[in-house]
Amino acid sequence: MVRSMTGFGRGVTTTEQLQLTVEIRSVNHRFLEISTRFPKEWTEVEVFTKKLLSTKVARGKLDVSVNVKEMEPLGQSIHINWPLVNAYIEAQEELSSKLPLTKQWSMAEILGLEEVVTVKTKELSKEEVLAAIELATEEAASVLVGMRQREGLELLEAVQRLKAMLEAQITIIQKGSAMAVEKYRSKLLARIQEICQADHVEERVLMEVAVFAEKADIAEEIDRLSSHLKQVDETLRDEAAIGRKLDFLMQEMNREINTIGAKNQSAEVASAVVEAKSILEKMREQVQNIE
Structure with a gap:
C-alpha cells in the first residue's frame, strides 16, 4: 500500500486522575526515527511509546509530544527528617555549651532549616500512566496513518x-x-x-x-x-x-x-x-x- 511519510495525529485519554494528550508529527526520512518529549520521570513510558509506534509505521521522522493535565490535585503529605532535626539540636546544644546563646529556635526557623521538612506529592501509578499512554498513542497513530494513507x-x-x-x-x-x-x-x-x-x-x-x-x-x-x-x-x-x-x-x-x-x-x-x-x-x- 502506498503511504506518504508526512502527517499528523492526535490522541486524548481521560481518567479520574489525568487527561493525557499525545501528538505525533511525521516528515520524510530515509529510516524510522522517533523523537519524544516526555516528562523526565517517564523514561519507561517513553520507551514503551517508541516501541508501540515502531509497529505502526516503517519510515519517517516522528516528533512525539505528550501533555499531561491533572483532573484533580493529587494528595500531598509533609515529611519530617527527624534524624536531621536531632542532628541540628545536638549542634545547637554543642554551640550553647561553648557560646553564650540564650535565644531558642522558633518554629519558623526550624521549618526553614534545609531538608528538614519536605512536601511529597502522591505519584500516579505506573500501570495507570502506561494504560493511558497506550490508548492516546493508539488513537494518535491511527489518525496519523489515516492521513498518510490519504496522501499516499x-x-x-x-x-x-x-x-x-x-x-x-x-x-x-x-x-x-x-x-x-x-x-x-x-x-x-x-x-x-x-x-x-x-x-x-x-x-x-x-x-x-x-x-x-x-x-x-x-x-x-x-x-x-x-x-x-x-x-x-x-x-x-x-x-x-x-x-x-x-x-x-x-x-x-x-x-x-x-x-x-x-x-x-x-x-x-x-x-x-x-x-x-x-x-x-x-x-x-x-x-x-x-x-
Missing part, C-alpha cells in the same frame, strides 16, 4: 501518471533507434556510391551498417527498463513499506536511460531521452515521499 493515494496517482508518460517516451526511443539504423544505411550508401565502384558498394555498406547497429543497439537497455517498470507496478500493489525499493528502481532506470543516451545516434531519440530523464526525476521526487 495522491502519490500513487502521480507516480502512475508519470510512469505512463515515461513508457510513452521509451516507445519513442525504441522506434527511433530502429529507424536510426536504416537512416544511417541510406546515408552511408549514398556516400559510398560517390567514392567506390558499384560492385563493392553493397559489401562496404553491410559492414559499416553492422558495426553501427552493434554500437547503437539498445535492446538490452529497453528490456531492463521494461522489467523495472513491471517491478514498479508490482511494488505499488505491495502491502509493506515500498519507498526504498521504489527509490532503488528509479536509480536503476536512470542508469539505463543514461546508457541509451550515450549510445544514441539520432536527434529524435536524444529528445526523447531528455524528456524521459525529466519525467523520471519527477517520479523520483514523488517516490521519496513514500513510506
